[in-house]
Amino acid sequence: MENRYVVVDLETTGNNSKAGDRIIQFAAIVIEYGEITYQYSSYVNPERPIPPFIQEFTGITEEDVKSAPTFKEIAPYIIGILEEAVFVAHNVLFDLTFLQAELERVGYEMFLGYTVDTVEMAKVISPRMDSFKLEDLSRAYGHVHDCPHQADSDAYATALLFLDFYKSLKRLPRQTLKSLYRLAYSLKSELKEVLGEILREQAQVCEPWRPDLEIYRGLALALPRKATEASVIPRAKSDIYDFIQEVYQAGGTAFLEDGKGTFFDHLLACHDFAKKEGRQVLLSTYRELTGKALDAHMPGLSVEELKQGSNYLSLPKFEQSLRQRDHNYEVAMAKMQILVWLTETVTGDINELNLSSAGKEYASEVAHHQHLHPRLLKPWTERDFYGRRLKAAQSASVILTTHEAYVNNMVSNDYLSKASYVLIEEADSFPAVLKEELGYEISYMDMRNIVNKVGNLDNYQLIHQAVKLVCEKTEIQIDKRQLDAMLIRLSEQIEHFAEVLIAYGEAKAALTESQMAAIKLPRRRKNVLPIYGAANDLRQTILYLMNLFQGWAKELNGIPVEKLKRSQLNMMDDWMKMHGQLTRVHDGLGQMFIKPGGKNDTWIEWNKRGSRNSLSIKSKPIAIAEWMNKNMVSKKNILFISEVLAIQGSFRYFASKVGFMEPDERSIIVEPDVSAKLTIIQDACLEKAVGHEMVFDCAKGFLANLIKQKKGNMIIFFNTPSSLKKMYLGLKETIEKNGYQALVQGLTSGSGSKLLRGHMSAGKSVLFMTYPAWESVRHLYDGRSIKIMLEAPAVSKQLYISETMHKGQPEEKEMLLDMSFNIRRQLTAKIPGREQSGWLLYEEPILRANRQFLAESLTNLTVINYDRDAYL
Secondary structure, three states: OOOOEEEEEEEEOOOOHHHOOOEEEEEEEEEEOOEEEEEEEEEOEOOOOOOHHHHHHHOOOHHHHHOOOEHHHHHHHHHHHHOOOEEEEOOHHHHHHHHHHHHHHOOOOOOOOOEEEHHHHHHHHOOOOOOOOHHHHHHHOOOOOOOOOOHHHHHHHHHHHHHHHHHHHHHOOHHHHHHHHHHHHHOOOOHHHHHHHHHHHHOOOOOOOOOOEEEEOOEEEEOOOOOOOOOOOOOOOOHHHHHHHHHHHHOOEEEEEEOOOOHHHHHHHHHHHHHHHOOOEEEEEOOOOOHHHHHHHOOOOOEEEOOOHHHEEOHHHHHHHHHOOOOOHHHHHHHHHHHHHOOOOOOOEHHHOOOOHHHHHHHHHOEOOOOOOHHHHHHHHHHOHHHHHHHHHHOOOEEEEEHHHHHHHHHHOOHHHHOOEEEEOOHHHHHHHHHHHHOEEEEHHHHHHHHHHHOOOOOOOHHHHHHHHHHHHOOOOOOHHHHHHHHHHHHHHHHHHHHHHHHHHHHHOOOOOOOEEEEEOOOOHHHHHHHHHHHHHHHHHHHHHHHHHHHHHHHHHOOOHHHOOHHHHHHHHHHHHHHHHHHHHHHHHHHHHHOOOOOEEEEEEEEOOOEEEEEEEEEEEOOOHHHHHHHHHOOOEEEEEEOOOOEOOEOHHHHHHOOOOOOHHHEEEEOOOOOEEEEEEEOHHHHHOOOHHHHHHHHHHHHHHHHHHOOOOEEEEEOOHHHHHHHHHHHHHHHHHOOOEEEEOOOOOOOHHHHHHHHHHOOOEEEEEEHHHHHOOHHHOOOOOEEEEOOOOOHHHOOOOOHHHOOOOOOHHHHHHHHHHHHHHHHHOOOOOOOOOOEEEEOOHHHHOOHHHHHHHOOOEEEEEEEHHHHO
16 A cells, blocks of 8 residues: 555534634544554534534534634644545545535645545445445445444544455456556546555556356456355245145136235245246246345245346446446446446346446436347356346246336237236335336426437437438438427427427416425327327427437348447447437336326426426326236236235225135135234314314324423324425424424435335435335334324326326225225335334324224224323
8 A cells, every 4th residue: 555544534513614614523544555554533612602503513522612712723634644644534525525615714724645435445346235324334244333423433434444445446356457447537536546546556566367257358357256056945835835735726817915925935836837837937027036046045946136127237237337337426336337247146126236326317328228139148148137137037836026127028029028927015115116108207307408419410429320320321311401400399389389388387377385286187189189289299209319310220230230330230239229228218208198098197297496397297097907807817826915905804895906706716815924013093183173274283283292301203194295295394493492303205316225224314304205116115114113003005097297287086985995905015015124113194184074984994903992081
């Protein structure tokens, strides 16, 4: 290690030095020759009060800093420590910027050396890590971090991680390090200095042979692990095992409510049937299951995972992408993460990576897709991730996939759609996934991005390059003036389409306190002629561009492949991929506006403050039963299994949702070993409540008292974003006064998983979330919060659509069935963690009026009724 590294951490009175915030603790760890050689820390008297929330957050009190030196007194010492050193910190821009401002304030020169950010290092070295927070990284790397948010402890934890990351970088193959070094110039810190130092060290010795890696075409790739003969661990055959065998022997459709959740019994039964009968069974789940989990529970089984092609990295596309110079920070970081990940992954599944939003967009550009030219794939055929997975799946007894991948395969008639024996695990989630995948979503920003990528004839984007290639290699005559006019028209039509949609929405929506608006579009065309006209004009222009791309590709495909460069084949590949994106928009507009047929609900959503940039048009089928009948009932032998499928001992409700008649003689219910507990809060306030506002006030009063009296974390669930935000605004003052942190879906930045992790790591937190958002993250939850269903989950309310979309409500019995089914789903879902801090259901008026029905519906649950005041 050539350089001298100083790891720094600060605690401050706030985030803005220009607004008068000051340092209250400074810590530095010196690293030389790969070891910690010196440690320094000191409280700092900020010469002003420390805000109460900072005292609570850091544990540093006014008393701690009362007799501490001022920053001016320790500044010379800090300058001495940092002299000729590389400045290292976790989120280095904050610490360095604050320190620079303080040095300047007391009359010293600012630090001008190199910087290294351990957040950037963590993202590169551990691209699959769920979180890059200091505490989470320390835990993952086995370090004890006793006092988070105190500078001495944070600096020491960061120093240990820096040493770990440095060692990990040294273990990377030289080819990967060289590629990382080139990309590191686009980072915010000087990680290139660390990489350069390591490369100089490695240049003096021979690179050791790595039996787990191969270097191919400039990329270091993990070699697939050789299959080992493993004997299947004998397992007792259960009644469920026998039932599954009988179902597939007889054929047709069956239902199983397995309260015990014995997934591996289901898998073993499928596997044994497939082996015995020489068949293949497809097992679809809502959540992804990894090969590691299968190997741990059931080694030796012939089971392979297979997802959509777009889940897998395309090595030819990534190879080409690496050759392109790109100064975009997020893209450079994503490339660096993928380079390191390629030395580890044998699946090539991009979902293994923890990428930023922009990183995910880049990954989608280099993902596998069906338009890849054979010549581009040829050098990579044996190493193609999707090709490997498909080949392995074709010879397996059981294919394991997700509902999303299976439905996509059904729609596109790909390999998974050919399976005739199917087990739908976690079947309670299947209808919602099917609706989502059969629907369309077109956002204004998606359409603008298409226009930006296509470009025009004066820049060097897709259309310019395509025209140049076509003119060079073919005799096609292109009317550039007409093409330019078409591109201008496309951009104008997108703007006009967005304008008429928002104008309609603002005319219909009662835009009160809610930022988000969601307005259903009527199916009768005469009521919204401007929208239909704008959609049709836009669709026709998109079709013209689609035909143009397709015609050019057809002409170029007739040219001998040896006369085209790889870069030109990549360009053709790019515009055929763009053809696919245009097709998606074209077909979506057709479903929504040209031939709606009354089978879909179509609505617009936008943020009042974000205006058209937040605009999206969505469409989902009202029901999936017809599609299921057409595509699955007559063609498949299907078994639906979940912990919740029945209502009042009958599968009739769920069977009707998925288009099947209930086969009573071929369905069983297995009760759970331990029943989940639900506390129903009965509020006398509701007896006098008339109308939505009075019901809202009663619920708000209950929650306010709950927040005042309970000390633990809480998660409050809602059907719609509008009701969620309204309740949060009503409780905001109470939450703050009682020392809670509020995390609010749609208002607090970050994804659902980020919000949930922030909630679980907070001391006192209230998380506001809708049921659809919870569905995708609940498997990450540790089980320790009070969970309050303020609104009973109801499919019939079109969960994620504002209530203003519906003039009338569904039949009361249908809504009650939805509520009962979904209440059971929430309580019986397996959540990691041993603790359960309880589920509460606030009894809204429709439930009060149907208590007997609800009691009979919530089977296999322990239900306790509490008067509100008695509970509090």
